[in-house]
Amino acid sequence: MTSQLKGSEQHEGFHVFGIRHLSPAGAHHLLSFLDTVQPTAILVEGPSDASHVIADMTSRGVVPPIAILAYTNELPIRTLLYPMAEYSPEYQAFLWANRHGVHTEFIDLPSETALALHEQRRAWRKSSMEPEDEPKDGSRTGPQGAPTEDGLQAAPPEEAKAENSLQTYLRKQHERYEQIAELAGEPNYDSYWERHFEHNQQKDAYRHAVYEFSAQMREISELDEREHDAAETAYNEIREAYMRRRIQEVLKAGHVPGKVVVVTGAHHASALDLRLPVMTDKQRASLPKASTKLTLMPYSFYKLSTHSGYGAGNQAPAYFTLFWECLKKGDLSGLPSLYFSHVAARLREEGNYRSTAALIEAVRLAEALASMQGGSQPTWQDLRDAAVVCLGYGELSTIAEALARTDVGTAIGSLPEGVSQTPIQDDMNRELKRLKLEKYKSTVATTLELDLRENRRVKSEEAAFIDLKRSVLLHRLKLLDINFARKQYVNQGAASWSENWVLQWTPEAEIQVVESTLKGETIELATAFVLNERLEACGDITEASKLIRIACDCDLPKLMEQARGSLQELAVDAGNFNQIAAAAYELSVLIQYGSLRRMDTDSLVPLLQQLFLRGALLLSDAANCNDDASKSVIAAIHTLHGVAQEHFDSVDDALWIHKLQDLASRDDRNAKCSGFAFAILLERNEVSEDQSAQEVSRRLSPGIPADLGAGWFEGLSMRNRYALLSRTSLWRQLDSYMESLEEAQFHRSLVFLRRAFGSFEPREKAAIAEMMGDIWGFDADQTGEMLQRPLTNEEKGKLDELNDFDFEDL
Template structure:
């Protein structure tokens, strides 16, 4: 007898109903919607170390220069398929997957992709002709497109039609109440099949004439293959067959004879390609992805919570009040941990409110919307639920487990051995670790993590280097992503261990790279990863590229990671002789090219390069090479004498020379006076002023001669010039700290007061003499009048 159980993938209610149905039917064969390519590894699930969530990874063999096709079929503990597999293995019942094999599906998708490319080329050639289509035909095309859009909207969510008939706006909530919260084992499965059959008939009636798509064709292949597997099971003599599939497929799997001939024709000659299958650990967070038969589960934590209570009452009525109490208690605990108020009295009030709501709505078990209403009203005082707390509870992030013995590739085994050796954990939540590179064990661990990062594995990210305490501290953030298992498979091309694969992968990148800065960054990564064998290749490539590129900006960008790498030498215990030689060679070449390069820069480029000059000096200081510092000082002196240089850059050079005490106050005053003199344009003077004084307020505060020159220049500006230069002056002043700005304001205020006092000082005796003379002169005039 054939029993078809239509379920929702990853539905805890569906899983509960499947368990009840299997216990009642006691089948001798179970067929599950899933990839038959994985049938040989189903028996591995008997291993005691399996812990869901896990996933089937199916991918095409790894090939160089070709990205593997891959798909994941995830299983949570509350997935109906997982429960069926566990039942079959416990009861020693025959079990198989029955969906269209991935060896055909991958080949079809590749074939269709090639056809789409060919069609796109053909469409481009006929585009001009299409522009001249008659208006009547354009209207007909629009009508046809609207019909297709309506059809696709129904196809994407056919349950919505049933939900609307039942008075629901949300198809997910409708399915929750009708199916997931009901302990059906037989009658409800039949009712679901009848309802889906009606939906499929309606959808067929709405399908546009001659409509065909890749998705539709793939569905036909899949359902034809499912029927083929069921017929094979019957031929093998199984009498009590249970089929577990998505509810959408249930109506078309029962009538095997009517479709027999058509299925044979449809499946004949399907293309195929080789596919590998393996079990990998998965996470709850990844269940939301639509991969394989992923249902886009957004509330894994809630489903886990329901499943725990369903397990406690598989053959009895589920206690809806206990579900509410436990969930509300979890939420209250999360609120308290986040610093919010959530008392026991509030939980009691919330439980009473939820029970009243369920009575009004005619249900025994709450759903998330019911609980959200109560949480907002009672526990959160009418406010929106804090998103971080909500996300943490709904995700319930957990990482599954697959036995180490089932790992087959050498690179995967090496990775797991090193993870174990360094006492690390493959966990889904983020976890921070700190390393002291002065310790040999931590240094080796750091090199391993750098190798993993350099290989591109999404697990370890360097969060900090503790630069304030020196260069011997590192902080890493670890978070294991299940897809990394597939990535490790792909990286097996490069070697059988993490170190060998990283070295081969890195050397391939070096040979193909044409970017000087990227090569420099790779050199730093080589040293951090302890892959000294690759250093000479990278340095030779760097020397080749820098010979071709004479741009000082490029060489400067190259120096930074190299000098940073040299700083690691004291704690990372590698030889720096060759690297020192390369850095010195690049630094000398850079400084010799600076004078001719700087006179070619426009205003925008000059501002960018001014900061790079500051960086160059800081880098050279880190090297602590007297010969290079001497060459730098000589180069800077040459730059000071360049009259054609852009104003901002020249002002910056004067500032650097003053900071490094290469020129004294008197010389600085000379450069400043020349730059701000009447002979210069106002634009040049303003740019020079900005380059010289940005972040340098103390020069104006403590050097009175510089202050006087700047004050005189500002006072002599014409009103229109002052207005035009005001943004530059304001930008320069904005770089000053609040304390420095306040001192400058006081300096201006004091000068203004002194001027007023000087103007207001009056010699009374001299003034009286002048007045007497004036009156003596006026008296004869008054007599005549």
């Protein structure tokens, strides 16, 4: 359609200024152009229903980068992002309009239509794609920062297979741009763009060059676009027809055409010509809609960079911020010195120092590289190459972190309180301020150590329990899947007074906060909503007990009581020993540390008693299992015994010991489980020396199959090995057992016992060797000498036989 028209950047008297998103030179030349034209209206490509947030974007206290977030207010949530940096031409246009009191608005499709069409495009591509055309890796590729890109967020990876035709088009487009760079002698398209457009300081050169370049590239690419992605073609034509309509409406409102400036992505510049069809009322009424909301949110340099996968970004937002600062001063020639001084400062922070002479040489080398390409100024790639040679001494690795901080940066934008925020965003910001967590709202991961105990050295209650309240907030964010805080488990265990969290703020976290507004207008209400949903869907006692723990961590006592009621109902029919043990453990932890979180846990004690009693009665039946299942059963026995020890005054400990004695004596239960139960009894001194010798003799006798005897010993060795090492009679009995076996049975037992001893620590194995040496009549020195002696070839052969042992039908 646009290929039929040839023209300049001015149609019907109004001005079209094509820009590349996130272009500092584009912002610089646009401001100069606005000063010259002195427009009465500035129209900007962007969601037309977001025009009301322009005033917020230009208000005092706003620090870019920021983004407009559009999201559906029904599940599943879909989002569109329109990010801007300080050097974004659109943002600078808004600031100019604010300073001069000029009317400004967005003119692209409203977000409700853009999101609906976005879904229709995805569905159309998926339905029209042939199975054999699906990409094998499900990945999406595309040009990084090409002038044809808009601010739409990329499709999720799981849906990328539905966009193979778009991938083909984008790949060809990317190849075309790279061919341009190759013909110009540049390493990549970004270097080509920077040298030929960003560095061009001649008046009006940027505007004319971008317009003509994009118009020609669009004409060349239209054929490929129609062939490989008709959905994308249709979408762009709808957008452009709508923007032409909005321009026409502004002109009809009385603005003089020569005083209207349209700022748009260069790809659309040549299409904003009123000689082309304008969207009619009927067409506008037929556009699909999805109910949406809009908000402003802070953004980060990392997300603006192509390192994050954002296609309309640029690779070095921090570098282009330095570029923008030099343009504002009218001294672009000072950029190399400024860049290298920042790299040197980052190196100094790491403890590495570079001389002034090294920086001077880096500047000279960068300028020499630029002159070899016929440029007047070094590009970002020239500066990086010079930094590697002069500051990294030829090695990128030595300065990689310093370069990353200088190129990409860690800056994150900010918005003053109450500026175009959803209620839950405002609540989040208030909570961070109240709990003195604002400084952790950074893209750099920081560890926060919390002490949940009362701080008696402060005067106010707020300060005394600030770490506890921080913990509550972080647990709530964790439940809401807001990836601001990640908990690390410390040595004392997850239920102790100490908690370690890693805090890192990202734009994704901000989006997740916004999405949570559908669950509640505050963090507390949203958390309660999510927890209540999980309770309603809860079907087993393990999950119910975890929800009690979560409710306690999130300081939601009413929901904690609701979860307790659910657990009590489920416990009536509970028959899974492992689940009962896990549920009892969760309750045990809460009862132990509930006072630390200032929660009343007395109502949980009867429920713990009920679960413990049920678990004890199911112990013997649970041990009727094979070796694979025995691992989880033994873990559950260990857990339930821990509950018995911690709450001996509340639960029926005598019944538990009786059930352990019953399991330890049973021959028709899993041998490992019986051995583990016997180990607990040994530890509790519930078994005398004579009883121990009799049981070992019974379990480790020639009449017992080797796998059963060795399995029993393996279970025995899984608990308190120091108690085993202190009982010489046990090892004498094991020695007698091994001596009594015939050769075939001996080999079988040796294989199983080798597995049992495999988990012993070296010092434990050495202690066993010394004990066996005493039994065989060797002193400690002789035993040590034998252990240190190299293996003979015969002994190595015997070990190989054990490794190749045939377990037959075992």
